[in-house]
Amino acid sequence: MSDDIKSSLPQPPSDPQPAADHSTLPIWIIVLLLVLLFLGGLYFDNHSGWFQPQVYAPFASADQLEMYQPKSGAAAALARGKVVYEQVCGLCHGIDGLGKPGQAPPLAGSEWVTAKGFNRLAHIPLMGVNGSIKVEGKDWNMAMAAMGAALPDADLAAVLSYIRSSWGNQASPVTEDDVHKLRAGMGAHAAPMSGDQMMAMPE
């Protein structure tokens, strides 16, 4: 083969494997990715239901699904009791019923709440408490306003039933009728009482 022909053929490039230059990743891409990751995390938290198989659109979380369960009878009263509790009582006694030190005694496991009868318990929101009251072996010296006096019978019964059956408490429910009778018969003791005074009442 002559040199003429050889030189007319396509020649291989001098560097057959071109390599990319090294360059640093711009900082704005890292920031953008972090922002996207954060937004993605927010979206996941709001919409995923955390992979629980029973939760899917239009429900975003197990709590929301639970909230939209239709309730009737006793279950409806308990659901109503939870709403009322969280609006009226939860601020001091805590959503978890554990109370707040120096402010309000616990309801979870409290002998006042889980007593067989609800007479003393129902008097607390109806009249309020003034003076010392012993709860779970501890003395609480405080004043509670008659927070339940303005509640309708049904709501008060619901909230009493709710605290008597939540956070491990297992006491009998209170009906609207019970509260109605109790309210009608209690005209004489309208002033807030201390724990000892209440112990004098029937359970």
Add this chain to the structure above:
Amino acid sequence: MKSGFPATFVVVLALGGSTLGFVLAPAVQLGGIQQTTVLNTADIYPPQRTGDATLGLQVYRANGCAACHTEQVRQDGVACEVVLTAPGANPAAVTNLLATLTLTNLTKEAADLVAGQITGLGGKVETHIVPNGADLDHGWGVRHSVAEDYLYDYPVQLGGLRAGPDLASIGVRSPDAGLQLKHLYAPKSVNSNSRMPSFKYLFTVQKIGDAPSPDALNLSGTDAAPAGFEVVPKPEARQLAAYLLSLRANLPVYDAPFTPPAKP
């Protein structure tokens, strides 16, 4: 091959990731799914299919029904409705209050507020849970489809195109087996707007014997068999009708809560 390891790594990552996400995760989530109870009752859902209905699923599949019909109802949202059940001791005040309130299409929080206002005046209320969405407006169901609806379907006939209506609750909408069979034989005789092809080959035209068969279709006009003949369903048609009647996704379950209409 210079990039052998990275290429293999990427392939394994892609295939492994999709197997995890699309096969393993759903199997973990729903693989152990069982019958559930209907909300606020002890009834079991879904009921076990009869033999005919189980075979009917395969007829449904063999005839490609899922090419034009879906079995999946979507739901856009859920709302609450507050219903007054008893006006209580002060009906005039409750009536005045009701006139100022919105009672339908509420969120749960808003419904609780409204219920609180009414019970505050001594009225009694119930809060009803009402699903909403375009599919539900079509009358194709009362709630979105849930995994339990497909518990006894193998393979699941979800469908992807709606040339015909959704069939997730056809057994509730049209519970008459005779009408279903007539519709399969001559769709236009049941619904004059139907675009469904006739499935005549699932039926036999036979000479009437000593007495007309009790299974013979009640046809008229040009659809009717010639004089002295009758149209009776083959076993496949009967199985398909049994399957269609078993599609009854209309009960409230935990995943798809709603308040069922009160029984009269």
